[in-house]
Amino acid sequence: MPQRSLNQVKVFVRTRPTNNFASDAITIGRDNRTISIHRVASNNVVDNKVNDWAFHIDHVFHNVSQEEIFNSVAKDVVDRTIDGYNGLFVFEQNQLLFAPCLGTILCYGQTGAGKTHTMTGFTESYQNRGVIPRALQHLYQQINARQEFAYTVRIAYLEIYNDQMCDLLRTIDSPAEYQQHQQQLSIGEDAGFIYVKGLSYRLANTEEEALNLLFEGETNRAVGQHVLNKQSSRSHCIFTILIECRSMLSSDEKYTTSKLNLVDLAGSERLAKTNSEGVTKREATFINKSLSFLEQVVLNLSDKKTNFSHFRSSKLTHALKDSIGGRCHTVMIANIWPEIQYLEETVSTLRFASRMMCVPAEPTVNEIVDPVRAIENYKRENRHLKEELAIHDKLANRQGVSYDPLTTEQLNEIESQCRRFVEGNLDEIQVRNIRQVQAAFNSFKTICRNTEKDVDKKYRDRYVVAEKQDYEHQDSQKLSVVSQSTSNLTGTAGELDGQSFALGTVPKEQRVNKEGLIKMTRSKRQAAKQASTKDKASPTLSKLPGTSLSRNQTAEDEQQFARAKEPSDLPEIKDQRPSTPPNRSTAFEDFKQTRGVNLNKIYLENKEILASKKKQYAELARRINQTKNEIDRTREDAEHKKNERLRMGEFLNDNGETIIDEEEYELIARLQELKGTYRTDYEQWKSLQTEISYCQNLLNQCQNRLLQEYDIWYNECYLNGNNTGTVEGDELISSVKPSNEYQVYDDAAERFERMQKELLLADLDSMPFRQAQINTNRRHVFNAPPIQGKSTNNTGYRSGGSYRQEQSFLPPITLNTNRQKSLVR
Numbered sequence: 001m002p003q004r005s006l007n008q009v010k011v012f013v014r015t016r017p018t019n020n021f022a023s024d025a026i027t028i029g030r031d032n033r034t035i036s037i038h039r040v041a042s043n044n045v046v047d048n049k050v051n052d053w054a055f056h057i058d059h060v061f062h063n064v065s066q067e068e069i070f071n072s073v074a075k076d077v078v079d080r081t082i083d084g085y086n087g088l089f090v091f092e093q094n095q096l097l098f099a100p101c102l103g104t105i106l107c108y109g110q111t112g113a114g115k116t117h118t119m120t121g122f123t124e125s126y127q128n129r130g131v132i133p134r135a136l137q138h139l140y141q142q143i144n145a146r147q148e149f150a151y152t153v154r155i156a157y158l159e160i161y162n163d164q165m166c167d168l169l170r171t172i173d174s175p176a177e178y179q180q181h182q183q184q185l186s187i188g189e190d191a192g193f194i195y196v197k198g199l200s201y202r203l204a205n206t207e208e209e210a211l212n213l214l215f216e217g218e219t220n221r222a223v224g225q226h227v228l229n230k231q232s233s234r235s236h237c238i239f240t241i242l243i244e245c246r247s248m249l250s251s252d253e254k255y256t257t258s259k260l261n262l263v264d265l266a267g268s269e270r271l272a273k274t275n276s277e278g279v280t281k282r283e284a285t286f287i288n289k290s291l292s293f294l295e296q297v298v299l300n301l302s303d304k305k306t307n308f309s310h311f312r313s314s315k316l317t318h319a320l321k322d323s324i325g326g327r328c329h330t331v332m333i334a335n336i337w338p339e340i341q342y343l344e345e346t347v348s349t350l351r352f353a354s355r356m357m358c359v360p361a362e363p364t365v366n367e368i369v370d371p372v373r374a375i376e377n378y379k380r381e382n383r384h385l386k387e388e389l390a391i392h393d394k395l396a397n398r399q400g401v402s403y404d405p406l407t408t409e410q411l412n413e414i415e416s417q418c419r420r421f422v423e424g425n426l427d428e429i430q431v432r433n434i435r436q437v438q439a440a441f442n443s444f445k446t447i448c449r450n451t452e453k454d455v456d457k458k459y460r461d462r463y464v465v466a467e468k469q470d471y472e473h474q475d476s477q478k479l480s481v482v483s484q485s486t487s488n489l490t491g492t493a494g495e496l497d498g499q500s501f502a503l504g505t506v507p508k509e510q511r512v513n514k515e516g517l518i519k520m521t522r523s524k525r526q527a528a529k530q531a532s533t534k535d536k537a538s539p540t541l542s543k544l545p546g547t548s549l550s551r552n553q554t555a556e557d558e559q560q561f562a563r564a565k566e567p568s569d570l571p572e573i574k575d576q577r578p579s580t581p582p583n584r585s586t587a588f589e590d591f592k593q594t595r596g597v598n599l600n601k602i603y604l605e606n607k608e609i610l611a612s613k614k615k616q617y618a619e620l621a622r623r624i625n626q627t628k629n630e631i632d633r634t635r636e637d638a639e640h641k642k643n644e645r646l647r648m649g650e651f652l653n654d655n656g657e658t659i660i661d662e663e664e665y666e667l668i669a670r671l672q673e674l675k676g677t678y679r680t681d682y683e684q685w686k687s688l689q690t691e692i693s694y695c696q697n698l699l700n701q702c703q704n705r706l707l708q709e710y711d712i713w714y715n716e717c718y719l720n721g722n723n724t725g726t727v728e729g730d731e732l733i734s735s736v737k738p739s740n741e742y743q744v745y746d747d748a749a750e751r752f753e754r755m756q757k758e759l760l761l762a763d764l765d766s767m768p769f770r771q772a773q774i775n776t777n778r779r780h781v782f783n784a785p786p787i788q789g790k791s792t793n794n795t796g797y798r799s800g801g802s803y804r805q806e807q808s809f810l811p812p813i814t815l816n817t818n819r820q821k822s823l824v825r
């Protein structure tokens, strides 16, 4: 095999997994760098065609994961793009006019071969996310790791549909801006760099913001259905990441810029095989035409003798002019569908891949960042600043101030001072320079963390829910406790002097309407109780032994949850279910009486504990306020007495001490006593506050678990446990969507919180991905016009004040219903 030059476009082949792999016709070399095709000639026909091919490429990926594709193919390109390029670009009204493209990843192949799968992946599955979401994650991880640089990231998403360009992020704008963006996009060139006039570049400060943009664009892509692919992309899409980087170390005005294009081409298709007609056929014609122009351009680029390429022959080739080879680090993934009936398409894809391999690419090395020189400059500047500081200190008569790093002894001394300060044994901490201030803050941080740990340990050790015999009784009591606790949370308690912050609860008008919730919950409970009395004979509802829940969130918790969710004494109810699934809230009640009975108990127990803590908290606050009022009154009386004494003239004893009367003495003593009570209560109040937040946390976890188990149970009972295929899209994503039926327990704000917590419990790295997913779903559900016929209430997103509020912050989106595809691919 000929030696590959480093300065050429890299080409990889990825096979779509299939059970009908054409092993007689397709052979992948052992080194995974060769792919041979052998076509069996027809028996009856004299065939003079070439029947054997061998293609040498950089690597063949056969049945590999999305992660491997990203790590082997795309990561390097992303890294190179982050490293930047010495360029310059100019913004005008948030529209990029000029930027060098440093990296391109391109997916090419026949329809249905897995290009979109490779590039974007499943938007609803974190594990199966494609190159773009992974590239964004890697990009922001790198940015966060490079503290010495300040990065600005902008995103654009361009679609080329029937040779017309379209901004996929236009729907984020308000209607007025949207109208502006409707203007025709056009391609411009400056110094060999390509830009799309009118295309919006959106700032993305975090991975989540960037993913929001990706998902928004994905929902706007043109998608169609034909025989070979139910969700076929009918357009070429270019996802552009623009990175601007400034050094924090030098005051240099220069900055590096780079652009990464992630291109998902529409798939070539043979009309006879896809049975395309009407719109789909017209689209296919445009797709095939633009791809053959692309082939032509690539052919010209790979031919050293030709120095002209017809880039302007189509929008696609023009838009990609500076993205293929040349100064751009280009990587192509050729997707093939290795089944015998697609052999011709496979050969044609591999041919294109081979041509692409000959396109020269000489990425320019970034020259701007020279860390050695930067550090030298930094040291020099540091020396100058120190000298200046010394002069300044001398002029200000501040002798002996040292700016050198603190020694271990000095650090220990500061730490000890901080400790004594916190314990109340020291009034002031001696600091003379900024290093000492920093050291003091660090010590405070350490003290704070250790205290937190101690408190946490203390509560974990302390709280174990006792077994309860009469659960139902307590359950009914609980509601009144909750309502009392909320109504008791009034008044304020402040510091002794009354000059600082006030403690207490938020004003009534700012609180969530709990009464409504309680009424609703109560009526649902009653309904459930009636149902349970009817079914008394059923062993399903027989009393289960009380469950105790350790506050330790350890294996013990897990075991208990496991025990709770698998009550062995419950009969299998699956077969008794009606064929039509019941409404979810009825099913939920059912679940709480059967499979979820123990989990529900734990949940309610915890809720009760929380309610009682809140009650104590409110009572204590009221008591503190009373004490505070009494302190104020007593202090006033004492002051009054003192003034009276002073007016009458002071009496002194032989030692020169002031003599006061009995009444004034009692007032002073009472004042001391009240202050003592106040302090004790205040400490207890603060500690209760921590306990409440701990219990609240635990309650949320129980709630999440209950709802998860409910989803599983519901699927098993009513959807035959089938989580794919037969289930409607809405059902599929129900596990990540808050649903109205869960209102049995909580109001909208709580649901929102629960949803976030549910996500947090999962892999932390996946948080931005999942959050962006939810944001996009929610945005589209909120803004779907009512004329679409579907009631948005079905989704469970619309009820609840907090959602409405959130809606008002989001820009309205107008959806093109013809072109919108489901978020679930």
Ligand SMILES: Nc1ncnc2c1ncn2[C@@H]1O[C@H](COP(=O)(O)OP(=O)(O)OP(=O)(O)O)[C@@H](O)[C@H]1O
Pocket: 015, 016, 017, 109, 110, 111, 112, 113, 114, 115, 116, 117, 118, 229, 231, 232, 233, 234, 265, 266, 267, 268, 335
């Ligand atoms: N590597 C893979 N692993 C799992 N599923 C795959 C893989 N590649 C493709 N698929 C599945 O094959 C189907 C078609 O894939 P995809 O839509 O990505 O093809 P495409 O090349 O983008 O087609 P088109 O050009 O028509 O848009 C999808 O259901 C996708 O999930």
